[in-house]
Amino acid sequence: MHELSITQSVVxxxxxxxxxxxxxxxxxxxxxxxxxVPASLEFCFDLVAAGTVVEGARLEIDVTPARAACRACGVxxxxxxxxxxxxxxxxxxxxxxGRELKIVSMEVG
Amino acid sequence: MLAKNDAIAxxxxxxxxxxxxxxxxxxxxxxxxxxxxxxxxxxxxARVRPAAVIEGDQATSLDAERLxxxxxxxxxxxxxxxxxxxxxxxxxxxxxxxxxxxxxxxxENVGNLVCPAMFDLGEQRKVVVISVTEGTDKPLKYPYMFAxxxxxxxxxxxxxxxxxxxxxxxxxxxxxxxxxxxxxxxxATTGDGLxxxxxxxxxx
Numbered sequence: 001m002h003e004l005s006i007t008q009s010v011v012x013x014x015x016x017x018x019x020x021x022x023x024x025x026x027x028x029x030x031x032x033x034x035x036x037v038p039a040s041l042e043f044c045f046d047l048v049a050a051g052t053v054v055e056g057a058r059l060e061i062d063v064t065p066a067r068a069a070c071r072a073c074g075v076x077x078x079x080x081x082x083x084x085x086x087x088x089x090x091x092x093x094x095x096x097x098g099r100e101l102k103i104v105s106m107e108v109g
Numbered sequence: 110m111l112a113k114n115d116a117i118a119x120x121x122x123x124x125x126x127x128x129x130x131x132x133x134x135x136x137x138x139x140x141x142x143x144x145x146x147x148x149x150x151x152x153x154x155a156r157v158r159p160a161a162v163i164e165g166d167q168a169t170s171l172d173a174e175r176l177x178x179x180x181x182x183x184x185x186x187x188x189x190x191x192x193x194x195x196x197x198x199x200x201x202x203x204x205x206x207x208x209x210x211x212x213x214x215x216x217e218n219v220g221n222l223v224c225p226a227m228f229d230l231g232e233q234r235k236v237v238v239i240s241v242t243e244g245t246d247k248p249l250k251y252p253y254m255f256a257x258x259x260x261x262x263x264x265x266x267x268x269x270x271x272x273x274x275x276x277x278x279x280x281x282x283x284x285x286x287x288x289x290x291x292x293x294x295x296x297a298t299t300g301d302g303l304x305x306x307x308x309x310x311x312x313x
Contacts, residue, residue, distance in 0.1 A: 002193055002224035009113050028110065035226060035253035082252035083285045091288055101110040 003040035004048070010041075010103060011048045018053055018108050025058040025107040032066040033082055033098035057107075066098030114228055117196035121203060121231025125214065131313055132163075132199075132214040134232035136254060138247075139220030141240045142264045144172050146297040147215055151179040153307060159212040163202040165194045165219045172217065182206060193224035196231055213310060222251040233313055240265040241274040248283040255283050260291045260309060267296040 014026055026045075030036050038061045045059045066079035072090035084093040125132055137143050147162060154160045162183035164173040173185035184206045186198050199216060208214050216232060218225040237258040239247050242265055248255040255261065261283050263276065280292050293309065295302035 002227050005114075005191075005193075005195060006110055006227070010110050012113060013110075030110075033253075033256075035223070082256060083249065084288060085285060091285055093288070103110055 002035075003037060004044045006036060006101075007041055007044035007048045011045070011052065011054055013103060014054055014106055015052060017106065021053065021108040023054045023057045023106055023108050025060060026054070027060040027062065027104045027106070029062050029064055029100045029102040029104050031064045031098040031100040033079070033095065034101055036101065038063060062104070064097055064100050067096040068093045069096055111227065111229075114196045117200055118229035118231040121196055121200055122233075124200075124203065125208075125231065128208065128210050128212070130208050130210065130212040130214060131233040132216055132231060133310070134216050134218060134225075134230050134235045135238060136218045136222070136225045136235065136258075137220060137238035137240075138222050138243065141220075141238045141243070142297045143217055143220070143238050144175060146238060146262070146264060146295070147176055147217060148179055149297055149300065149303060150215070150306070150310075151176065151181040153303065154213065154310075155180060157307075157311075159209040161206050161208040161212050161214050163194075163199060163206060163214060163216045165198070165217055167191070167219060182208070188219055192219060192221050193228055194218050194230055195228045199230040222247070222254045226254040226257045234259040236260045236262060238262045238264055239279075241268055241272050241276075243274075245275045245279045246282060248279065248286055252286040255286045255290070258287060258290060260293065262306060263292065263294045264297055266294045266301060267299045 042059055049055045068079045069076045070086035070090050071092040073088040085091050086093055135143055151160050160181050162176050164183055165186045167188055170185040173183040176183040184202050186202050216230055235258050237254055283290055293305050295306055
């Protein structure tokens with residue numbers, strides 16, 4: 001349950017920017033390769049936000065699909081799972097997207 | 110999202126650098142032989158350079174007591190319900206440990222192949238230990254951990270004649286999720302392969 005610590009870290013960060021203003025929504029970007037389960041974040045978010053100005057805020061999570069580029073054949077492609085393998089057979093692959101863990105925005109007021 | 114942890118991890122790294130010290134984050138499932146590996150490593154390193162241990166477990170100080178018997182300083186961190194060490198836990202452990210100049214600090218993470226992969230502790234390198242009594246397909250089942258690792262140590266190779274473990278296939282699986290990995294095979298019980306592990310540490 002590392003999502004609980006991660007959610008705590010998100011809410012701490014949001015609280016430090018919000019001051020005493022009410023937070024209505026928080027938007028996160030989570031890469032598909034990050035081992036973070038969006039449903040767990042949602043579950044933890046309400047628990048962690050309770051009793052703060054973030055309580056009741058909407059949590060919006062955009063999952064960024066994983067993309068990779070093959071160094072052997074030069075093709076860019078979607079990664080269906082964390083196995084770094086190109087259709088050409090090469091495993092010499094670099095990850096272009098899917099490792100994001102960002103707080104994108106928040107709505108306050 | 111992990112900015113706070115990562116900032117403390119950077120502080121830890123800078124704190125260690127001032128002492129000319131480094132930290133290694135050792136991760137594995139429970140029972141892979143991490144503590145036995147550390148016992149032997151601490152004895153071998155004692156002649157070469159100072160070493161110290163931060164020992165993470167959910168409960169008890171059994172492992173820290175066991176490792177102190179090698180003569181190296183060790184502090185225990187109990188995470189309670191927590192499933193991983195984070196940079197703040199390591200920061201407070203480092204200040205209690207007070208490692209000597211030039212030390213290698215081995216951070217033995219909580220036995221778990223899932224959660225610890227996400228948290229930078231301020232280490233120089235991440236080391237994943239698996240053993241041949243586990244499944245050959247472990248790197249595919251826990252890809253995030255293997256993707257984060259710098260080194261994979263395959264331990265208990267003295268048991269290879271008795272178990273159904275395919276070293277080459279396991280190495281292939283590990284490289285499929287992380288092409289840049291270094292892989293070493295060792296037996297912490299017999300000492301087989303350990304010189305390469307010591308050389309890897311010395312080269313950091």
